[in-house]
Amino acid sequence: MNAHVHQPHIDQLVWRRSSYSSEEGGECVEVATRPTRVHVRDSKDTARAALTVEPTAWAAFVEFAAL
Template sequence: MNVHVHQSQIDQLVWRKSSYSSEEGGECVEVATRPATVHVRDSKDTTRAALAIEPMAWAAFVEFAAR
């Protein structure tokens, strides 16, 4: 499913940084959740487009990555 979200809606989201991210840079990811979508972006370059996916797809990814 393609989810189109207007930039003004992205700017209003509450972003949380991954607990695996450090203050030293590197691979940093931020996530913001809405009822129908999970938004993921690069915390080092927040001007780039965020990825918007369905919550069930995000849950499957997190479960897979935790293995």
């Protein structure tokens, strides 16, 4: 898995919040997908750098997390 920590052009990404997140706070994750990268960030601290991974790595993580 190839993971890079950097902040992409934040204004060019469309972020989606996890369907498991609530408006009450807690652990919230936002994801923005691009053709060659998936960006993941903490919705409570959007100024921090996003974790960026390849789509295949993200798909493997989502499949594992669903178990």
